Amino acid sequence: MRKPATIIFGVVCVVFAFLSFCVAPTPDSHKKLAIAAWFLLPPLYFWLEFYLYWDRRWESLGTSEREKFKMYQELSRNLWAAIGAALAVAYFSGK
DSSP, X not given: OHHHHHHHHHHHHHHHHHHHHHTSOOOHHHHHHHHHHHHHHHHHHHHHHIIIIIHHXXXXXXXXXXXXXXXXXXXXXXXXXXXXXXXXXXXXXXX
């Protein structure tokens, strides 16, 4: 249940972020808040997820499971950075 909920929540957040930048006439302060939230909250989530959930289970994981976890973390990081760059371009090109 955790994985589908995370995927759905992530997609909704990304769609909302792009709509707030590209479609809705939002004040500049709201756009700054959205960019700040995007650059701060996902890394905080990944850190908390690892510290609260995976840190306790890390020793019991096999090598292949650890590598898979690292791969998904790297993919998530790259996706986060790409979306953040797109949001920054949308923000700065709108001025």
